[in-house]
Amino acid sequence: MRKNNPNSLVVAIDGPAGAGKSTIAKMVAAKLGLKYIDTGAMYRALTLKALTTGIDCDDAAGLMELLAQSKFEFPVANNVGSPAILLDGRDVSALIRLPEVSQKVSRVALVPEVRRELVRIQREQAAGGGIVMDGRDIGTVVLPEADVKIFLTASLEERARRRYIELQRKGLPATLEQIKKEIAERDKLDQERKDSPLQAASDAICIDTTGFSPEEIVTQIIHLCAERGER
Numbered sequence: 001m002r003k004n005n006p007n008s009l010v011v012a013i014d015g016p017a018g019a020g021k022s023t024i025a026k027m028v029a030a031k032l033g034l035k036y037i038d039t040g041a042m043y044r045a046l047t048l049k050a051l052t053t054g055i056d057c058d059d060a061a062g063l064m065e066l067l068a069q070s071k072f073e074f075p076v077a078n079n080v081g082s083p084a085i086l087l088d089g090r091d092v093s094a095l096i097r098l099p100e101v102s103q104k105v106s107r108v109a110l111v112p113e114v115r116r117e118l119v120r121i122q123r124e125q126a127a128g129g130g131i132v133m134d135g136r137d138i139g140t141v142v143l144p145e146a147d148v149k150i151f152l153t154a155s156l157e158e159r160a161r162r163r164y165i166e167l168q169r170k171g172l173p174a175t176l177e178q179i180k181k182e183i184a185e186r187d188k189l190d191q192e193r194k195d196s197p198l199q200a201a202s203d204a205i206c207i208d209t210t211g212f213s214p215e216e217i218v219t220q221i222i223h224l225c226a227e228r229g230e231r
């Protein structure tokens with residue numbers, strides 16, 4: 001961060017599925033007037049494109065070809081309802097949350113070539129500072145020099161419950177047990193992959209969101225950002 005310029009703050013938020021990252025990161029970005037990038041949405045958008053074009057989610061060459069033809073855009077998060085990502089000019093925010101995409105995305109995220117290219121785009125987006133970025137490897141790999149690093153967690157039960165409520169609200173069929181199983185499987189794949197596994201950076205501040213509202217967590221993070229800005 002350029003000294004005394006809170007507009008150039010770089011905030012990295014990592015954590016497992018359902019810990020509240022996207023909701024919280026978007027709210028923090030809107031409050032601080034910073035740009036917001038949901039990196040999970042990038043892996044999801046590529047997975048969606050692979051599913052719709054018949055490319056196998058393990059096919060590195062096919063995925064790289066798709067990536068070369070893809071354009072990601074990140075609308076300014078000036079309100080929490082704005083789309084997280086545009087893929088080739090189209091708002092795919094709802095489509096990338098479909099269960100088919102959730103089931104396959106960890107496989108796409110395992111492909112090292114895909115990770116390298118997405119990390120390159122993510123760093124390019126963060127180059128000017130003034131950004132909140134959330135994902136799995138932001139504090140460790142993408143932006144190791146971030147001013148504020150947060151690692152959000154929540155119990156598996158709580159994370160599954162949140163996803164269940166979210167899917168119910170959208171009228172998508174699912175059972176709590178099934179979601180719990182899927183999240184546990186995704187955690188395992190994300191934590192055990194060789195390339196950029198999900199882990200907290202050694203200098204990250206860990207926050208357990210179980211039992212707290214997004215607003216309470218956002219207040220805590222804004223405090224940390226203010227402290228960092230005063231140093």
Ligand code: DC
Pocket residue numbers: 017018039040041043044105106109134135136137138186190
């Ligand atoms: O946060 P999410 O559920 O939208 O993430 C979707 C998938 O993408 C998840 O399985 C982990 C992966 N991912 C990743 O490997 N690295 C990131 N920086 C962000 C997401």
